[in-house]
């Protein structure tokens with residue numbers, strides 16, 4: 074089921090709000106999780122809204138301060154919802170959600186996933202410190218309508234987005250290949266999506282959706298490839314140590330990551346607890362030892378534990394107080410590792426995670442020469 | 443300065459490679475003394491963190507020894523260990539951190555000779571590779 078929802082004066086945000094309001098007032102969903110700008114307009118957070126009058130979200134507002142998938146995990150990890158809840162989340166977050174369901178960290182029972190074509194998001198500080206007269210949503214709209222290059226405003230993960238079009242959502246809000254002056258596209262991909270759209274007035278969509286999607290995806294792929302090859306020099310212990318030089322072991326990157334879910338991360342555990350004698354012993358190894366130690370060990374281990382499910386949302390980088398451009402390494406590492414294990418995170422909900430699959434006849438050259 | 447003698451850390455499975463190493467010893471099969479052995483209950487219990495930590499703290503190579511395909515005491519631990527090593531080596535490779543220093547090999551409890559040969563081969567290979575540069579940085 075698909076069709077256009079017409080809006081007045083190209084006001085997509087209000088049109089979406091009306092649609093979501095209908096979902097709530099019809100009683101088909103009990104609540105809606107959706108990004109909502111805070112009263113001063115300089116920030117936005119996912120908000121769980123039950124009162125249709127409290128809606129007022131701006132779907133075009135280009136900001137992703139925290140992982141929406143993590144918030145769905147927070148709500149559903151102990152028990153799924155008894156009544157339908159809608160969640161409006163970005164494509165990378167749908168991918169993350171698909172992965173964390175596989176990791177048993179979220180329960181999709183009665184969750185209707187609504188996602189949108191994503192023009193990209195800005196770093197929290199870029200978003201909230203816009204120069205006088207500049208409005209983030211206008212920048213996005215200008216890009217969507219006129220193709221203006223807005224890369225300077227976007228986070229690196231969004232400039233090189235792995236896929237800005239939702240896959241595995243129940244409903245898609247389509248912005249690409251759509252005449253946004255007249256309205257936006259809505260598509261239901263599943264039964265629960267169709268149920269939610271029942272009775273909504275849809276006009277025929279006339280446009281070349283597939284062609285537009287191929288264009289957007291192709292553009293992002295090319296940028297991602299160029300990004301990866303421009304980072305090739307970050308290789309070898311000298312470059313790698315320099316890269317993580319500013320890391321203060323705060324583990325914010327891990328806390329912000331939708332995939333890193335361990336309640337007790339090994340790095341916060343007592344596994345490497347030691348005593349003064351052992352520290353001195355280790356210092357004697359090299360004659361000098363950095364305190365705290367283990368920043369690089371943390372990063373390489375974290376990659377080993379989660380990189381196959383990394384959806385390249387860039388939330389780790391956004392969370393880093395030292396402004397380390399973490400995606401510079403994470404994207405190439407994710408690309409190569411996911412290729413090697415033949416896995417595309419977030420794509421197929423039924424495909425098993427690579428680390429729980431075992432086959433006798435594979436990677437022979439690694440075990441035996 | 444004498445010839446470079448690599449330090450190798452071996453994580454050996456209790457049910458196979460560790461016993462194989464023991465057999466090499468009791469059978470007085472000669473192999474280079476460069477390996478420091480840590481006994482583990484299964485090759486799959488070696489989280490990459492321990493391999494990477496060894497490489498950071500001064501090991502020139504890490505050998506994970508497991509049971510032959512089909513023989514793991516816990517049925518499929520060695521297949522999972524193999525996938526983990528594939529991933530670890532891939533990550534190290536992207537970072538330019540000499541994945542050749544990480545080995546996983548199958549050695550059964552009766553293969554004392556194979557254990558000795560594996561260590562010999564590994565020591566020769568790592569000697570050619572030279573000392574591990576990772577520990578030269580103290581600020582990691």
Ligand code: SF4
Pocket residue numbers: 137163164165166191192193194230231232234235236237385386387
């Ligand atoms: S990473 Fe992609 S899907 Fe996620 S916010 Fe950025 S552009 Fe959107």
Ligand code: SF4
Pocket residue numbers: 326329330331332333382383384385386387388389390403
């Ligand atoms: S590692 Fe970073 S980019 Fe990858 S899923 Fe986690 S937060 Fe997102």
Ligand code: SF4
Pocket residue numbers: 319320321322323324325326327392393394395396397399
């Ligand atoms: S957020 Fe930045 S400083 Fe903190 S642990 Fe991660 S990389 Fe290091």
Ligand code: FES
Pocket residue numbers: 455456457458483484485486507508509513514515516517518519520
């Ligand atoms: S018990 Fe030997 S590898 Fe699993």
